[in-house]
Amino acid sequence: MKPRALVIGAGIVGAACAAELARAGFAVVVLEAAHPSAGATACGMGHVVAMDDSEAQLELTRTSRSLWEELLPELPENIEATRAGTLWVAADDEELAAVHAKHAYYLTRGVNAEIHDQHSLRSLEPHLAPDLIGALRVPDDLVVYPPCAAAWLLALSGAELRVGLAVERAEARRVLLHGGVALEGDLVVVAAGEHSLPLVSPALPLHGIKPRKGHLVITDRAPGFAQHQIVELGYLKSAHSHDGSSVAFNLQPRPNGQVLLGSSRQYDRTSDEVEPAMLRRMLERAFRYMPKLRALPAIRAWTGRRAATHDHLPLIGKVGAEGPWLAAGHEGLGITTSLGTARLLSSLIAGTTPPFDPRPFDPQRLCAEASHG
Amino acid sequence: MGDAAHAHAHGEHDAGHCTIWLDGERRRAPIGASVAAALALHGWRGTRTSVSGEPRSALCGMGICFECRVAIDGVPLRRACLVTVREGMEVSTHHA
């Protein structure tokens, strides 16, 4: 009989882990409190992107992106996977310098990238503001539609999906449900997004993951308005300020012609209502980069929550000496990094050589961080 | 033939009508009529193409369904059932 893996959470990370574990020979059961993609996976952007905030992040995102790339030919149409590429646009000399630095760094790490000046930028994306002075184009970045991607991965895994089951505790070889009911398995993976740590505390500190709220707006179809996922380079400066809130221009053309606009970042928000002040800042930011956006009809605005850790890297690995396993805290990159996370996790479980250095992702680092205060 | 189409065909220019442009064609429409009605009066059957390519036109008549949407004076996504015709108005069913 196959060994049995219990995966908690049917977001993109749980789905990817289920698929990977099934491939490794496990019979997988996915336990989901609500329904597949009930959490962050339903709210985000689905930009599959190489990111270089840290060496570890680049390893994880680059590996993940190539795993997505391998899947491309198999992905069904409803995942709307496209090789849109990313355009990191620079508004001033400092950012232009960052374009060059990023370019050089990406090339040394095998990430394709090309520099565009003011002129060629205009021909790539005519609606960009004319005063933007350059950009880095990363042609191999992708765009997917996350809820359908998660559903596909789940189906691929052949896992038994049990919905409406809220797990209260996760242990090395069993999970406890409401009312003291227990389910046994040969291993347990916690992939419950921002709700993961309460399932394993006190082995890990309860507040090691903080939700970081983000706003998004989608327009009616406007085919051809933009070709790339376009992100301001200032994003790097604004994205990770722990204090207060920030906004950045982040535009995604959906394959159907809709334009999806982000993004904002806020800690300590309890309500998931759209906040006028953030929405305004986010839109004004976008208009500065693409003035013609003003005329597009917006049909829906919403918010989502990113599960953020103190060092902006996910928690992938074993909790304590015995387990359970953890795959959570993917902040604003979990769609991208779901596949790399699952690959790393399964190699750690099997004891094979990991695809990249696993140490920066070790969940135990939370304990060190907590004891430092 | 509807009243407006009739008046147009016979070159009548009475006070109860105004001139509008439907997909670039000059037409007369009764004052007080909705844009959706004006389109129907002049034989426009489908006024929008759905995302899978089907012809569609007004369903609810009261601003709910967005099936009647057209561009009016260059502004997309206007609900033709809620907008009253106005002299010189330009209606486009191609960029809705």
Add this chain to the structure above:
Amino acid sequence: MRELACDLLVVGAGPAGIAAACAAAERGKKVLVLDENPGAGGQIWRAGTHAPPRAAEPWLARFRASGAELRSGCAVVEGDAARQTLWAQDAEGLLRTRAESIVLATGARELFLPFPGWTLPGVLGAGGLQALAKSGWPVRGKKIGVAGSGPLLLAVAAWLVEHGAHVAFVAEQAPLGRLARFAASLAFQPRKLAQLAALRWKLRGVPQLFSSWPVRANGRAHIDSVELATDGEPQGFLVDALAVGFGLVPETALAEQLGCALDASGAVAVDAEQRTNVERIYAAGEPTGIGGVENALLQGELAGASAAGDARAAHTFARRAARARRFGRALERAFALREELREMPDDDTIVCRCEDVRWDAARELDSARETKLQTRCGMGPCQGRVCQPALHFLKGGRADRRRPPLLPLTLGELAELAADRTTLEHETSR
């Protein structure tokens, strides 16, 4: 941003809104009425290219004399309940309106159920076709089938006959027996019986079918014929148009956005004086449950009087309104939709018209939220106003929560609105 302030804001200039506006304005309140339609009257009394019906005249006259101000072509797009503020959009752009109290009289919308061919041009709502015809849509000389359910069908059919259409049939899904029992229960309501008799007289010669519903609309780029099942027997008709609606659902989008609680039936919950659970926000007419025009008028007067602080007057209306509400419930039971209508869509029938989602894609998914996430059902510009009530009937379950804005706005307007909301929040928190 332009700002208008008043004592009472009324959303909707149908019977309920007009009555509320009159009641409050006549008690000395400064009243502003907003309606996205081009004129006053709501669904039943709207004018357009036709004169409003005679029954409307005294009310429209009273409304004009009341001193209440009407802004037509003005759609409310967002609200801030704590600050009694609504934002609306008219031809000139956005508008901020503030008041001591707000009456939501947003009416109802038709329930559309999917069946093969229902997306063809020429298949319209029953009330929908009437509304369009009142704004000049050509019906004279046209052969029109009327189908679906509810008292609206007869009213629409009679109206169409009066305006020169050739009504091919009226197909009501409810069984004759159930309706006959309901009619018998009207014995003590001679006015209602007389109305029914008048309608049937106008429709003499028009085939009236019971236990009958559309199976398929045919045509290439426009409907040219329709197939009905009547008592299980197929029947075909050549038509120029099909007017089909399966009853009404309360329009609660704005109420929900303002935080008003709904009751178990999905209508806005109100107390005996039409107060919602949100302070200083009232609801009147169809948003509180489908009850017809008399109910709407009574609830409107009640809400207006109560918002104007006249508890005595409110009390007298309250009893009559309760009676009207009972009538509404009896009506609902008589025209309850039958199980078989859930079998109307086939695999290829589109259920979400904005995103062209087919029934086979939506059928198996559990909740409305999952259906939306996996198939895009409800993600289009109508924000699920058409498909969500249909899915609710077909599969049960609750609709996914609606996202702002209530109506599509340009991103520029959305930013302007957000900026104004922020300004207002700052002003009032100081």
